Amino acid sequence: MAGTMIYLTRRAEFSASHYYHSAALSPEENQRLYGKCNNPRGHGHNYVLEVTVRGEIDPRSGMVVDLKQLKEVMAREVLEVLDHRFLNEEVPVFHHVIPTTENLAVEVWRMLALKLQFGRLHRIRLYETPDLFVDYYGPESNGHKGRE
Numbered sequence: 001m002a003g004t005m006i007y008l009t010r011r012a013e014f015s016a017s018h019y020y021h022s023a024a025l026s027p028e029e030n031q032r033l034y035g036k037c038n039n040p041r042g043h044g045h046n047y048v049l050e051v052t053v054r055g056e057i058d059p060r061s062g063m064v065v066d067l068k069q070l071k072e073v074m075a076r077e078v079l080e081v082l083d084h085r086f087l088n089e090e091v092p093v094f095h096h097v098i099p100t101t102e103n104l105a106v107e108v109w110r111m112l113a114l115k116l117q118f119g120r121l122h123r124i125r126l127y128e129t130p131d132l133f134v135d136y137y138g139p140e141s142n143g144h145k146g147r148e
């Protein structure tokens with residue numbers, strides 16, 4: 001129905017390794033803050049990514065997005081870049097950004113935001129473990145404050 005706002009989520013999984021080290025902190029502070037995660041040899045996670053788009057239902061198709069296209073964009077723009085990578089060394093942005101779950105969610109937003117031909121990106125939810133996830137709703141200027 002026209003004017004009916006719907007939020008649709010697609011889930012995908014990928015595996016990647018990382019370690020945490022901040023150039024702004026001393027070696028001792030890095031060790032204290034990050035503990036085992038500071039080991040530069042890295043460790044792996046099986047991440048679960050949920051991408052939520054919002055839009056109005058197209059009265060012709062009854063759908064809010066082209067599901068096949070969403071799957072393809074996620075595969076090409078995100079999974080292809082991150083899956084089975086050592087994030088710190090193989091993904092250029094993480095040469096200078098610490099690959100925490102928080103930062104990873106922001107980067108996934110950037111990878112997708114301009115690539116979606118339909119609907120609007122609403123939320124990136126990224127699980128590092130089943131017990132820990134972050135949500136990112138995009139930069140404040142994205143209209144999150146005043147969304148429908």
Ligand code: NI
Pocket residue numbers: 018037043044045
């Ligand atoms: Ni970790």
